Amino acid sequence: MNSPNTDAGHGDDPAPPPGAERPERARPTPHGLIGVGLAVVDPAGRVLLGLGHDGRWELPGGKVDPGEDFETAAARELAEETGLKVAAGDVRIFAVLVHGPAGLTRVTAAAVTERASGTARVTEPDKIERWEWFPRDAVPSALFPPSASVLNCLWPGEERRGAPEIRRYGVTAAGASGPGASA
Secondary structure: OOOEOOOOOOOOEEEEOOOOOOOOOOOOOOOOEEEEEEEEEEEOEEEEEEEEOOOOOOOOOEEEEOOOOHHHHHHHHHHHHOOOOOOOOHHEEEEEEEEEOOOEEEEEEEEEEEEOOOOOOOOOOOEEEEEEEHHHHHHHOOOOOOHHHHHHOOOOOOOOOOOOOEEEEOOOOOOOOOOOOOO
């Protein structure tokens, strides 16, 4: 519990007197990555995967830009990587995954949409060789580890090898997960 003379959440740092400017603090050194993995599912129940140059398949996704929410990042990454379009409101966050090697924590929002439009094409040939749709029972075993984790959470009981050990935080508000969503 903080005393009245401390700034909430900052231990012994004294709170500035009323009306005084808050002193500048050093910005903490980043030690993690925040991203989103988007499972794009078509009307036939197939999922879209891209073949990376390392021979592993991956979901569309990537880093969340400063000030961006998970849904907006997912829609942006989908357009940048595949040319497909989806409104941020048509992206559902269903879990938040925490994993990563020692010294680097990776926080990945697991997202899904069934409302993408357009035709998937390679827009970043330096990263992806091709995009393909796979039935869920034919998803390749060579998966980028964060993508394997997202698919394992999307389709429980169909564990894919290569997924890193994760801590999963489920999202339970009937699909509501963005700013202003209530539980």
